[in-house]
Ligand SMILES: [Zn+2]
């Protein structure tokens with residue numbers, strides 16, 4: 779696969795980052811934690827290998843959450859404006875999840891090209907639609 783670079787950042791512009799690859803998977807997460815941390819209906823989270831993520835400027839503050847399975851998630855956000863950039867987690871130690879909406883142009887992420895998985899659909903609200911034929915999981919993604 780040819781090397782691809784995509785850039786993104788936070789609302790105030792202090793945090794800027796690049797990813798140097800295509801995501802291995804794109805998780806669309808309807809869990810209540812993602813709903814709360816994003817303030818939205820669900821999270822769209824392309825996943826990369828940690829070395830494919832480069833923080834170019836600014837500082838990512840980290841908040842550690844212990845989830846309902848007793849595992850940690852480190853949520854990264856801009857220390858100035860609070861924008862969620864994504865997270866790392868104990869369950870997938872080599873992966874970095876990036877919140878899709880923080881890319882300068884998130885339109886390159888598409889189900890026609892990437893492997894989309896819809897998870898925690900048991901807490902999906904009836905005011906959001908999951909596209910027909912999607913790969914859905916009631917709970918977390920199986921390992
Ligand atoms: Zn910021």
Ligand SMILES: [Zn+2]
Pocket residue numbers: 807808809810811812813821898
């Ligand atoms: Zn989630």
